[in-house]
Structures are given as structure tokens and as C-alpha cells.
Amino acid sequence: MKRRLLQFGLPLLSKELTEMANRRRTYIIRTIYALLFLGCVGFIYMDSMVPQMSNPLAMLGRGREIFQAMVFLQFVAIYLLLPAITCGVITQEKERNSLGLLLITRLSPSTIILEKYLGRLISMLTFLMLGLPILAFAYSLGGVSPAMFINGLWLLILAMFQIAALGVLCSSFFRTTVAAFIATYLLGFLLLFGSAIASELNLLFYGDIIRALNKVVNQIPGFNNNFSRGSMDLEFLFFAPYWFDRFSWTPGSNSVVKTLIFSLPILLSTLVSLMFAHYFLVRRAFLPANNFLLNLFKSLDRLFSSINNNRVTRGIVLVNDYVHLPESKPIAWRETSKKSLGTFRYLFRILVLLEVPILFLCIIIATSNPEPIVPGAVILLWIIWGLTVLFLAVSATSLIAGERSHETLDVLLTTPISGSELLDQKIAGVKRLCMVLLIPLLTIVLFEAWWKWENSQMNRGNQYESQWLAYLIGSLLTLGIYLPMLVYLFCWIGMKIKSQTKAILAALGGIIAWCLLPFILAFPLFILIPRLNTDSLIYGLFLGPASYVVLNEIAEFHEFGSTWVPLVLNAMIYGGFLLLFRTLCRNHIDENLGRLGYDNNSYYRPDIDSVEGISFDQQSQLSSDI
Amino acid sequence: MNHPINNQPVIDIQNVSHSFKGHRALQGISFQVQPQSLHGFVGPNGAGKTTTLKIICTLLRPQGGKVEVFGHNVQSAVKEIRKRIGFMPDHFSTYRQMTVFEYLDFFGAAYGLGVDQRNQVINDVLTLTDMDGRKDSLISGLSRGMQQRVSLARVLVNDPDLLLLDEPASGLDPRARIELMEILQELKRMGKTIFISSHILSELAELCDSVTIIDRGLVKYSGSMDGLLTHEQEHPVYKVMLEAEVEGLIDSLLREPGILKVEPTEKPRELRIMFDVTLTNTGNLLSKIIESNGTIESFQRDKKHLNQAFLDLTEQGVR
Numbered sequence: 001m002k003r004r005l006l007q008f009g010l011p012l013l014s015k016e017l018t019e020m021a022n023r024r025r026t027y028i029i030r031t032i033y034a035l036l037f038l039g040c041v042g043f044i045y046m047d048s049m050v051p052q053m054s055n056p057l058a059m060l061g062r063g064r065e066i067f068q069a070m071v072f073l074q075f076v077a078i079y080l081l082l083p084a085i086t087c088g089v090i091t092q093e094k095e096r097n098s099l100g101l102l103l104i105t106r107l108s109p110s111t112i113i114l115e116k117y118l119g120r121l122i123s124m125l126t127f128l129m130l131g132l133p134i135l136a137f138a139y140s141l142g143g144v145s146p147a148m149f150i151n152g153l154w155l156l157i158l159a160m161f162q163i164a165a166l167g168v169l170c171s172s173f174f175r176t177t178v179a180a181f182i183a184t185y186l187l188g189f190l191l192l193f194g195s196a197i198a199s200e201l202n203l204l205f206y207g208d209i210i211r212a213l214n215k216v217v218n219q220i221p222g223f224n225n226n227f228s229r230g231s232m233d234l235e236f237l238f239f240a241p242y243w244f245d246r247f248s249w250t251p252g253s254n255s256v257v258k259t260l261i262f263s264l265p266i267l268l269s270t271l272v273s274l275m276f277a278h279y280f281l282v283r284r285a286f287l288p289a290n291n292f293l294l295n296l297f298k299s300l301d302r303l304f305s306s307i308n309n310n311r312v313t314r315g316i317v318l319v320n321d322y323v324h325l326p327e328s329k330p331i332a333w334r335e336t337s338k339k340s341l342g343t344f345r346y347l348f349r350i351l352v353l354l355e356v357p358i359l360f361l362c363i364i365i366a367t368s369n370p371e372p373i374v375p376g377a378v379i380l381l382w383i384i385w386g387l388t389v390l391f392l393a394v395s396a397t398s399l400i401a402g403e404r405s406h407e408t409l410d411v412l413l414t415t416p417i418s419g420s421e422l423l424d425q426k427i428a429g430v431k432r433l434c435m436v437l438l439i440p441l442l443t444i445v446l447f448e449a450w451w452k453w454e455n456s457q458m459n460r461g462n463q464y465e466s467q468w469l470a471y472l473i474g475s476l477l478t479l480g481i482y483l484p485m486l487v488y489l490f491c492w493i494g495m496k497i498k499s500q501t502k503a504i505l506a507a508l509g510g511i512i513a514w515c516l517l518p519f520i521l522a523f524p525l526f527i528l529i530p531r532l533n534t535d536s537l538i539y540g541l542f543l544g545p546a547s548y549v550v551l552n553e554i555a556e557f558h559e560f561g562s563t564w565v566p567l568v569l570n571a572m573i574y575g576g577f578l579l580l581f582r583t584l585c586r587n588h589i590d591e592n593l594g595r596l597g598y599d600n601n602s603y604y605r606p607d608i609d610s611v612e613g614i615s616f617d618q619q620s621q622l623s624s625d626i
Numbered sequence: 627m628n629h630p631i632n633n634q635p636v637i638d639i640q641n642v643s644h645s646f647k648g649h650r651a652l653q654g655i656s657f658q659v660q661p662q663s664l665h666g667f668v669g670p671n672g673a674g675k676t677t678t679l680k681i682i683c684t685l686l687r688p689q690g691g692k693v694e695v696f697g698h699n700v701q702s703a704v705k706e707i708r709k710r711i712g713f714m715p716d717h718f719s720t721y722r723q724m725t726v727f728e729y730l731d732f733f734g735a736a737y738g739l740g741v742d743q744r745n746q747v748i749n750d751v752l753t754l755t756d757m758d759g760r761k762d763s764l765i766s767g768l769s770r771g772m773q774q775r776v777s778l779a780r781v782l783v784n785d786p787d788l789l790l791l792d793e794p795a796s797g798l799d800p801r802a803r804i805e806l807m808e809i810l811q812e813l814k815r816m817g818k819t820i821f822i823s824s825h826i827l828s829e830l831a832e833l834c835d836s837v838t839i840i841d842r843g844l845v846k847y848s849g850s851m852d853g854l855l856t857h858e859q860e861h862p863v864y865k866v867m868l869e870a871e872v873e874g875l876i877d878s879l880l881r882e883p884g885i886l887k888v889e890p891t892e893k894p895r896e897l898r899i900m901f902d903v904t905l906t907n908t909g910n911l912l913s914k915i916i917e918s919n920g921t922i923e924s925f926q927r928d929k930k931h932l933n934q935a936f937l938d939l940t941e942q943g944v945r
Contacts, residue, residue, distance in 0.1 A: 330735035338723055407717040411780070414683050414713040415736040416705050595685045598704045 012102070012112060016119030026123075033081075034130045036520065037073060041134050043522075044069040063141030064148070068248065070134050071152040075241045077127060078159050079192070080512070083184035084505065086120045086167025088177040090281065095176065095501075099285050109281045113274065117168050124160055145251040151244055151259045158266045159240035163188060165273035172277040175287040177501045181508070182390060191269065196235040197379060210234050237265040297346040304349065331412075331422060335399075335429030347436045354384065354440040362447045374451060378553045381444045385549060388437045389486065393507040395433055396490035399426045400593065401503035409593070419589035419597055427487065434483045445475040448553075465555040470563035474552045477571045481578055482545060486511070488581035495585070495592040515546035542570050545577075634697050636661050636788050636819045637682060642691035643843075644677055650843050651677040654691065657838045657848035659821055664814045666834035666851070667823040668932075670940055674843045675823045676716070676792060682821070683713040683790050695788065709737075712781035716793040716823075718773045719780075722766035726757060726776055729765060730783055737784040744783075751779040755809060771802030778809060789813065791822045795829065807833055831855070831932040839939050846939040854935050861886060861900050863928040864908065868895045869921040878918050882906065898928055 020026050045066055093099035102112055138144060167184045174180040199207040214234055236242035243262050247255040309315045326333035337343060358380065365376040403409040412422070452468035490507045497503040513520070518541045538559045541547040548570040550556075557563045590597025637659035644652040652674045659665040669675050680686040681693055684704045693700045695707045721729055727748060734744035752758040755775040760768065765776060774794065781789055794810075795803045807829055814820055824830055830837065831851060838848040847854055868875075876897070879888045884905025891898050901911060908925075915922060 326732060326735040327741060328735060328738075330732045333735070334721070334724075334732060338721070338728075406721075407715070408719045408721060410680075410685060410715050411713060411719040411733075412736070413685055414708055414711065415733065415784075416708040416738065417736055596687055596701060596704045 010115055010118075012107060012115035013119050013122075016116065017122065020119070020123055030126065030130070033077065033127055037077070037130055038134070040073050041066060041070055041131075061141070061143040063138040064143035066138040066141065067135065067144045067148065067152065070131050070138060071156060071244060072241060074128055074131055074156050075159060075244075078124065078156070078163055079188065081127065082120075082124050082160065082163040083167050083188055084181065084509070085123055086117075086164045087171050087180040087184045089116045089120055089168055090171035090277075091174060091177040091180045094285065094287070103282065103285060110278050113168060113172070113278050113281060117164060117274065117277075120167070121160060121164050124164065128156065128160070147251050147253065147255045148248045150256050151248055154256075154259060155240040155244045155263060155266075158263050158270070161270045162238070162240070162266050162273070165270045165277070166191065169273040169277040169280070172280040173284055175284075178394070178504045181505060182394075192236075192239045195237065199235050200376060200379065233262075237262075238269050240266055297349055300349045300353070301345075304352075329425050329428075331417070331425035332428035335426060336432060339395075339429055344432070347432055351436045351439055354387075354437075355443060358384070358440050358443050362444070366447070366451060374448065377444055377448050377451070381441070381448070381553060382549075384437075384440050384444065388441065388483070389511055390508070391433060391437060392430065392483070392486045393490050393511065394504055396427075396430050396487045397494035397497075397503040397507045398500055399430065399491055399494055401494040401497060401500040404498055405500035413593055413595040419593060419595075420586055422593070423491070423585060423589055427491065430487050430491075434487065438479060438483065441479055445472065445479070449475070467555070467563050470567060471552060471555070474548070474563070474567040474570075477567065478549060478552070478574075481571060481574045485545075485574055485578040485581055488578065488585050492581055492585050492592075495589075511545075515544045518542075518544045518547060539566075539569065542566070542573055545574060634661070635659055635694075636663075636696060637665075637821060638692075638694040638697075639678070639682075640692045642678075642681065642688045642693055644674075644681065644686065644689050646677075652681075652688075653843040655840065655843065655845045656691075657845055659819060660836065661819055662814070662817050663835045664810065664820045664822065664833055666830040666837040667821060667840070668825075668827065668830060668837060668936060669823075669840035672842075673840045673940075675840060678840070679713075679790055679792050679821075679823060683711055684708055709784070710786055711788045711790060712784060712786035713790045714777050714781045714792060714794055716796060718770075718777055720765045720773055720776060723764070725762050725764055726752070726768075726779075727761040729776060730779055733780050733783045739784070747783055747785065748779075751782040754782065754812070755779045756805070769802075771798050771805075774798055774802065774806065775809075778806070782813075787819060789818055789820045789822075791820065791824075793824055794822065795824060795826055803829065827932040827936055837932075839936060841940040847935075851932075855932065861902055863898060863900045864911070865891065865924075865926055865928045866897045866899060866915060866920075866922060867893070867924040868897070868915075869923050871895055872918055872920045875915070875918050875920055879911075879914060882910070882914055885911070895923075 090099065093102060103109070107115075139149065166188055167180070170180040170183040170187065171177075174183060195206075195210070199210045217234075233246075240263070243259055246262075247259045250258075305315070361380060362377065365374050400409070403412060417425075449468045449472040452466050452471055456466035456468055489511075493507045493510065494500075494503045497506055521543065522540065541551070548566060551566065555563075557566060560566050588597070635658035637657075639658070640656050641654045642652055642656070643650065643654050655674070655678065667675055667678070677686065681688050681700065682695060684700055684707055687701060696710055698706050700707060721732070724732065730748045730751065731744055734747060739747065748761075749758065752761055755778055757772065757775050757779060760772065765773060768776065774797075778794070781791070791810075795806055798806065803826070810820055810822070810833060822830070822834070834851050836848075836850050837854055839846045839854070871894075876888045876890075879885050879897075879899065884902045885899065886902055887898075887900040889898050890896065899911065901907075912922065912925065
């Protein structure tokens with residue numbers, strides 16, 4: 001009997017929960033989340049309820065807005081936080097070499113997956129439960145139908161199941177937490193929005209197929225009333241907030257039934273993710289340490305070589321990729337010859353991979369859209385910006401944190417290379433990467449500027465949409481300032497945080513938080529000062545680096561009254577940040593790296609026969625003694 | 627690079643202390659390492675060995691006291707010290723995707739050596755560490771023993787006067803360990819000063835001229851290895867191995883003035899004899915044995931084993 005109880009004791013789940021309960025950061029994150037969440041809801045409450053304060057009866061029935069806002073905020077929390085919470089669930093065991101120990105216990109792979117999955121779901125559930133008091137309050141105000149209430153809860157839980165399962169799948173597949181983290185966000189993004197983006201860009205006639213499919217579905221009796229929003233219903237099949245928005249307006253049991261039916265794809269995607277997680281758990285439990293990027297590039301190498309070996313090009317080699325030994329800057333040499341994200345041949349691959357589809361898409365977009373703002377190009381630019389941040393976060397944070405994680409930093413620090421020289425050499429590879437990433441970004445910017453110029457000739461669009469010069473200068477300044485700023489910021493984070501994984505996660509989390517900063521700051525401000533005019537704080541948007549990129553792309557300068565003032569202000573703010581991060585990196589670099597420093601910035605390079613320092617004769621002491 | 631030898635200690639640590647988050651890793655330690663010596667640095671886990679090593683090799687700033695390397699203060703002459711030391715941490719610290727030659731060349735360049743010089747020095751250190759046949763091999767494909775040799779070769783690339791080795795033999799099989807010790811002896815013969823932190827006490831006893839024992843941030847002993855092994859022995863103890871048992875020998879020896887204790891050891895025909903040097907000497911002792919019809923097979927000073935000395939000096943308990 002006792003043994004049976006032990007079998008059902010869920011030991012892994014209790015271990016997970018105990019571990020989480022013992023971590024201080026669990027409580028810190030929960031408190032921050034609670035403050036943000038309550039702040040946001042409070043802001044919405046003040047915004048919608050304050051005008052009705054004088055008449056309490058007018059407040060009745062307004063709970064709907066608060067409830068909706070709360071549900072959407074919880075969705076945002078699930079999509080932003082849950083991948084980070086779940087992606088390390090198996091990879092951490094792999095990194096600690098403890099997964100093997102788990103597999104040789106009586107726990108079956110499915111039990112391991114489910115207990116791990118449950119552990120993270122419970123963790124997320126504690127976040128969501130912070131919304132219960134608000135939910136009760138909103139319900140008491142009235143306006144929330146039972147159907148809306150059930151739909152909201154059901155879809156929140158489903159979204160949680162879906163994203164957690166995706167995180168567990170990536171964790172089961174990948175070897176490191178960093179790879180699983182990136183993959184979870186990318187796959188999540190593709191799962192939720194991939195279909196809509198592909199349809200918008202009409203990639204491989206996907207949009208046409210979706211529209212045709214929608215027509216067919218609408219002709220099926222019984223379905224024709226349900227696909228009332230056209231092809232959008234098919235594009236957002238896996239996106240729970242869409243279905244909440246779709247059915248929350250309709251009261252009655254019918255809307256609950258429809259929500260249940262249309263949430264089946266989400267449930268299915270959850271089950272598929274869990275099945276694959278189970279499939280990969282043992283098969284990919286003991287992966288040898290390998291460089292994922294390097295392997296990717298090697299397979300790309302093979303692909304390009306096979307393409308190159310044809311009758312026309314006959315394997316022509318444009319640039320000989322011979323690795324020379326370092327002359328005088330060994331660290332820069334290693335960064336540009338021995339690392340996947342610094343090597344010329346692989347950077348060229350990245351460039352080709354990004355640039356060719358971009359050029360192709362630009363041509364398609366240009367021939368199909370007569371508006372000065374091209375949504376496809378805008379989305380493409382934002383995606384490339386996202387990739388750029390991702391690449392830079394991984395490569396720049398790993399500059400120092402990687403050396404520390406691989407235990408190679410100490411020996412490097414005992415060499416006479418000065419701290420600032422070490423930093424300059426370390427950044428050499430990332431600089432190359434920046435240049436490569438700059439090309440696709442520039443391509444889109446130049447394309448959009450040209451397109452705006454074309455439209456300005458034909459007087460299409462409003463006064464801001466066709467201001468091609470301001471757009472071009474703003475974009476170029478943004479690129480010129482943001483890229484080095486991000487490099488120094490990530491490099492500094494890598495110096496401060498000892499673990500490479502934590503450094504990358506902190507860098508990515510930090511940049512997301514920074515981009516959302518204006519909105520995070522605005523909520524408490526509006527709550528504390530309800531009479532505050534929104535227009536008076538419009539320049540506060542520039543506290544986040546992404547704001548200007550978004551505004552510039554969609555030409556939303558009406559509130560500013562000019563395109564040039566925001567441009568100059570943004571350039572000044574982030575030029576200042578660039579200088580700040582550069583100074584943070586270079587000042588006290590030796591202390592940040594973990595060694596004693598000295599003032600001399602000159603690179604140590606003694607003469608061959610110098611008396612000072614190392615003085616090797618033509619015959620070294622070692623050789624003379626051998 | 628061999629600088630002229632003088633009496634100045636290569637490492638001079640005076641009253642050094644260091645704390646991490648309230649934990650006192652070093653509590654005012656002092657010791658010296660003489661030039662061209664092989665100095666062992668022994669202590670249990672958490673004793674402060676790595677902290678001391680990191681201070682010596684300019685990675686940590688001592689919070690109290692003074693540390694001098696080659697007469698230079700580690701806080702003010704960082705660059706001069708770095709040029710003359712080679713540090714091997716307790717892990718391999720190798721770039722696994724490089725070949726052996728590339729790795730050594732990388733560090734040669736980091737020490738500012740010209741391309742021609744580097745080629746020559748790398749070939750020399752590869753010969754010394756017996757790795758010249760593997761110079762084009764990827765480091766990731768080498769065994770632990772070979773990787774340790776690569777690490778040692780890397781330490782030698784700048785031809786340092788002082789080698790700081792942290793647990794160089796950990797994780798190596800017996801053959802690799804013996805070969806490593808042979809290389810260290812060869813380096814000592816070449817005039818290098820070697821400061822070696824290790825847990826393998828038997829090997830240190832054979833290899834080192836001097837030793838420092840540290841425990842819980844305090845130096846328990848620092849001096850010559852012989853001094854340690856005879857440490858706290860007020861009267862010398864000798865072991866005598868006889869060819870055959872001699873009846874009444876113990877009683878007759880105990881009647882001699884100055885002989886304090888005679889007892890058989892765990893080995894048959896062997897006696898352990900303690901005497902007072904102010905009243906007798908080894909010559910008298912040997913004469914008395916021969917007079918008593920004893921045939922001596924061997925006669926030697928009974929030293930404490932380093933393990934015993936270590937246990938006597940350090941406190942019990944897991945840290």
C-alpha cells in the first residue's frame with residue numbers, strides 16, 4: 001500500500017515545486033508581476049470609471065471592460081512569461097547531467113514529461129490567480145455574461161497548456177536552455193502568427209489558398225455562419241485571444257459551445273507538442289556538446305556547394321577562406337576565424353539567406369501595393385530587427401560570459417593584454433555580424449524610402465506617410481546608433497552575469513522590458529495623476545528604443561506635429577545611451593572581468609631582443625635546455 | 627627567460643587576508659617561495675588555496691596584507707608580473723575547436739611574441755611536453771592527459787619564470803600523472819620556480835623541496851619538506867631492518883644511555899628506535915646493534931608520511 005502511495009506521490013512534481021519555492025527570484029518576479037498587473041488594471045479602471053465616479057449607478061454594467069482588459073493582460077503574460085518559465089524544464093536537467101539519473105529511476109518518460117509540465121503550469125497558475133480579486137470585482141460591477149466568463153477562463157487555461165507544452169517540447173529537443181528559449185519564442189511566434197503573416201505576404205500563394213479554403217468552408221451547411229470574419233478565422237486558428245474576442249460579445253450557451261469547438265486546434269497543438277516532447281525525451285537526452293549554429297552553417301555549406309557545382313559556375317570560389325594564424329591580435333583572430341557568428345564564410349551565408357528573400361519580397365510587395373506605407377515591408381523590417389536583436393544578444397553577451405562558462409577566461413586574464421584592448425578585440429567578430437545584419441535592414445529601409453519618394457511624386461498618402469527624407473534619415477540614424485548601442489549593452493550584461501545562459505536570457509528579457517518601459521511607466525503615472533493629459537506625455541514614448549522604429553515605419557507623427565523633432569530627440573536620447581553603455585563597458589573593465597587592472601592602454605608587444613619584459617633570444621631558453 | 631638568481635623570494639606573502647560575502651577565505655596568511663624551487667601548496671577543500679593562487683596571479687586584489695611576486699607588489703606592478711608568470715587553473719581552459727598549434731599560437735600572440743618566435747617556442751614546448759606528434763589535432767579530440775599537456779605547454783609559451791599550477795594532476799590516470807611529474811621535474815631542472823597546489827600528497831612529498839599547508843584560511847606550516855616530515859619530532863627516530871631476529875636486542879638497547887624507546891614495527895625484523903641526540907648518536911646506536919650480534923640490512927631516519935603530517939596539521943570536518 002505504501003509503495004503504491006509512493007508511486008502516486010508525484011516525486012518530480014514535488015521536487016520542482018520545492019525548488020521553485022526555495023528560489024528568491026520566484027517571489028520577486030511574482031511581486032513585480034502583481035504590481036504591473038494591478039497597475040495596468042487600475043489604469044484601465046481609472047480611465048473608464050473616473051468620469052462615472054459622480055454617478056455610482058453609471059458604473060453598473062461596466063465590469064465588462066475591466067474583465068476584458070484583465071483577460072487580455074493575462075494572455076500577454078502567458079505568451080511572454082510562460083516560454084521563459086518552461087523552456088528550461090528539461091534542458092536544466094541535461095545541463096546538470098541529472099536527466100540520466102531521472103531516466104534510470106522508476107519514473108517513465110511520460111511521467112517525467114507530465115510532472116515537469118504540471119510543475120510549470122502550477123507556477124504560471126499562481127501568476128494567473130493574482131487576477132482573481134480583480135475578476136471578482138469586475139464581475140460584481142456587472143456586464144460580464146456567464147458565457148464571457150467561461151470563455152475567458154477556458155481560453156486562458158488552454159493558452160497556458162499550449163505554450164507550456166511548446167516550451168516542454170523545445171526543452172526536450174534542445175541541449176541547452178538558451179537554444180530552447182530562443183526556439184520556444186520563435187516557434188510560438190510562428191504558431192500564433194505565422195499563418196497570418198504568410199497570408200498577408202501571400203507567401204507561395206498561401207493567402208490565396210486560405211481565401212479559397214474559406215470560401216469552401218463557408219459553403220458547407222452549418223459552418224457558413226461561423227466563419228463570419230472571412231479568412232481571418234483560419235489564419236488565427238491557434239491564437240486563443242482571437243477566439244476570446246470573437247465569441248465574448250455573444251451571450252448565451254451557443255457562444256460557449258462555439259468557443260469549445262474552435263478551441264480544438266489549440267488543444268490539438270498542445271497534445272502534439274506533448275507527444276513530441278515525450279518522443280524526444282530519451283532520444284535526445286544525451287546529446288554531445290555541439291555548436292548548433294556551426295552545424296546549421298555546415299549544412300548550409302553543403303547546400304551552397306551542391307548549388308555551386310553546376311555546369312555554369314563549376315564550383316567557382318570567389319573568396320578563399322583560408323584561416324591564417326593571428327599576427328598580433330589573437331582574440332580578434334579567434335572571434336573572426338573560429339566562431340560561427342564571426343567567420344566570413346558563415347556571415348556571408350547569413351547575408352545571402354536574409355538578403356535574397358528580402359529582395360524577392362520587396363519586388364513582390366512593390367508590384368502589389370500602391371500605398372506609401374507597405375505593411376509587408378514594415379512587418380519584414382520588424383522581423384529582421386527582431387532577428388538582429390536575437391543574434392546580437394547571443395553573440396555579444398557570450399563574448400565574456402561564454403569564456404567564463406567554458407572556464408577559459410582566467411588564463412586569458414593572466415596574459416598582459418590590457419582590458420580595453422581585450423574588449424576591442426573581442427568585439428571584432430560582433431562588428432562583422434553587425435555589418436552583415438545591417439545590409440538586409442538597409443535594403444528594406446532604402447526600398448521603403450524609395451517607395452515613399454515614388455508616392456510623394458504622385459501625392460499619395462498623408463503629409464507624414466510620404467516624407468521620405470525624414471524617414472530615411474531617421475532610419476539611418478536608428479541603425480547607426482542602435483546597433484553599436486545594443487552590442488555594448490549586451491556585452492556589459494555578459495560581463496556582469498557569470499552564467500552564459502543567464503546572461504543571454506537577461507539580455508533578451510532586458511531589451512523586451514526596455515521596449516515596453518514607456519507603457520510600464522505610464523500606468524502608475526496615470527493612476528497617480530488622473531488628470532494627466534496623454535498628449536503631454538507623448539515624448540515619454542521615446543523611453544523605449546522600439547517606439548521610434550514603430551512610429552517611423554507607420555508614420556504616426558500626428559501627435560508630434562513634425563517628423564523632425566521626434567527624430568532629433570530619439571537620436572539624442574539613444575546616442576546618449578550608446579555613450580553610456582560604451583563607458584560602462586570600458587571603464588573598470590578589468591574589475592568587471594575579474595582581475596586587477598592597470599592604466600596602460602597600449603597593447604603589450606615587446607621587441608624580440610628587448611631586455612625589458614619577455615626577452616626571447618633567437619634560441620629560446622626552453623629549446624636550449626631540451 | 628632566466629633572470630639572475632638572488633636571495634629574494636619569488637613569492638612573498640605577508641599577512642594576507644581575503645573575504646567573500648562574509649566568509650573569511652584567508653585570515654592573514656604569510657609564506658615565501660624561494661627561486662628555482664618546487665613549492666607544494668596543500669590544504670583541504672575550501673582552505674583558501676585557489677584564492678591564494680588567484681591573488682598571486684593578479685586575478686584577485688588582496689583585501690589586507692602584502693603580496694610580492696619577483697619583488698613587485700601585485701597591486702601596482704600587474705603588467706610586469708603577468709609577463710613573468712604562467713598560470714594553469716584546475717580546469718583545462720582550452721578552446722576545444724582549435725588545433726593544438728593554433729591554441730599555443732593564440733597564447734603566443736597574446737603574450738606579444740612575433741610570428742617567427744612563436745613558431746620556434748611552440749615547437750620547443752611541444753617537444754618538452756611530448757606533444758609534437760599531435761600539433762595539428764583538434765583539442766576536442768584529445769584525451770584528458772593530452773589536454774593537460776596542452777595546458778602545460780600553453781603555460782610555457784611565454785617562457786615564464788614562475789609557474790602557478792592549480793591541481794595539475796587531478797583527473798589524470800597514473801601514467802599521465804607520472805609523466806606530468808617528470809615534466810615538472812625537468813622544468814625545475816631548467817630553473818623554473820614552480821608553485822603547485824595539489825591533493826596528491828605522496829607525489830608532492832617526492833617532488834617538492836618546500837611546502838605550505840593551509841587550512842581554513844590559516845597557514846599551518848610553511849618550510850622545507852624535510853622539516854615538515856620531521857616536524858614536531860623532539861627526538862629523532864630511526865628504523866633498523868635486521869637480517870635475522872636477535873634475542874634480547876631490545877632490552878640491551880634500552881639499557882644504553884640516551885636510547886629512549888625501542889619497539890618493533892609492523893614489519894618482521896624491523897625496529898623503531900628513538901634516542902636523545904644530546905646523550906648518544908647514530909654511530910653508537912649502530913655499534914651497539916652489531917655488538918649484540920645483529921646484522922643490519924637497512925638503517926634510515928623514520929620520517930612521518932606527508933599524509934600523516936597533513937592530517938596532524940589540519941582540522942577534521944567537511945567544509
